[in-house]
Amino acid sequence: MSPTFEKYFVPEPSKFPIFGSFALLCIGAGSVMWLNHTGPGPLVFFVGLATLIYMLFGWFGQVIRESESGQYGKNVDASFRWSMGWFIFSEVMFFFAFFGVLFYVRVIAVPSLGSEESVSVLWQGFEAVWPTAGPRAEEAFSPMGAWGIPALNTLILLTSGATLTWAHWGMMKDNRTQLKLGLLLTVLLGALFMGFQIYEYMHAYGEMNLKMTSGIYGSTFYMMTGFHGLHVTIGAIMLLVMLFRVMAGHFTKDNHFAFEAAAWYWHFVDVVWLVLFVVVYWL
Known part of the structure; x- marks a missing residue:
């Protein structure tokens, strides 16, 4: 029996990459x-954002x-899966760099x-206790504790x-009502997470004097939690698009990789938050 081959889909030339580069x-x-x-920055x-x-x-x-329209086959599906897998791996390394910074600061730099030599020669009176703004900190601040909004946000993301x-x-049971309700709840929980994080930032700035300028603790805190919040926002938008597509009748139990890709991303965001909660808020 001669083997059968599936025709590989070749997309037509696209204008969108150049628009993306310009943006x-x-x-x-x-x-x-x-x-x-300087210049017309805003x-x-x-203009770039709109593009x-x-x-x-x-x-x-x-x-x-x-x-x-049914133009994609198994080869294209495999390409999408590999692409999303490598994209999430790049995101893992992105956050790994941030965790590396925090490790270096807490375990080596501070x-x-x-040390006795540094304190006696350079930074008299400095105590190597985390959290710290670093030597020559001019304004006192209060560190963000784990139990409160951060713990609540952890429960929200796990849910x-x-x-x-x-x-x-x-989706797998072809129960569209359950699919729609589950997606809607997930998007709402993501929005609730972001609402609490915005409130946390307002509380930190207004009542704890914890700012981006609060030395190494403030900069690492806002860098890591802020980028995670950006990823939550992107993930919620992705899931909202999936909800709109489900409402439009898209996807079947055998053909729904776009939904799976958004789900992979959301679970990745969940895992990153668990690590953030432990190393940024708790320890």
Whole structure:
């Protein structure tokens, strides 16, 4: 018996990569000009942002139309899965770099600055105790504790992972009502998480004097939790798009990788938060 081969889908030439490149150039250049108060920074930034949104709607819309028209086969599905896997791996390394910074600061840099030689010669009176703003800190601040909003947000994200898994079960059972409700609950929990994080930031700035300028503790705290919050926002948007697609009748139990990709991303965000909660808030 001769083997059968599946025809591989080859997309037509696209204009969207050049729009994406232009958008990122404008966002980067606009940000630099805006932060340095030179040139039309805000205008360039928002032009880039608008171009990026146009590219995302146009490019992903084209992919959705191609998928729904049945042009994709097993080879394309495998390509998508590998691509999403490598994308999440790049995100893992992104956060790994941040955790590496925190490890270096707490285990190597701060103890070194607090050594007897450093204190006697350079930083008199400095105590190598975490959390610290570092030597020559001018303003006192209170560190963010783990039990309160951070613990509540941990429970929210863990619950959102359960509701998303429940939605996936609905997909596999062809129960569209369960699928829609699970996705809706997950998106709402993501929005609730972000609401509490915004409140946490307001409380930190207004009542704890914990700011980006609060030395190494403040900068690492806001860098790590802020980037995670950005990822939660992106993940919630992805799941909201999946909800709209489900309401439009897209996906079957045998063909729903876009949903799976968004779910992979959301579970990744959950895991990162668990590590953040332990090393940033708790320890």
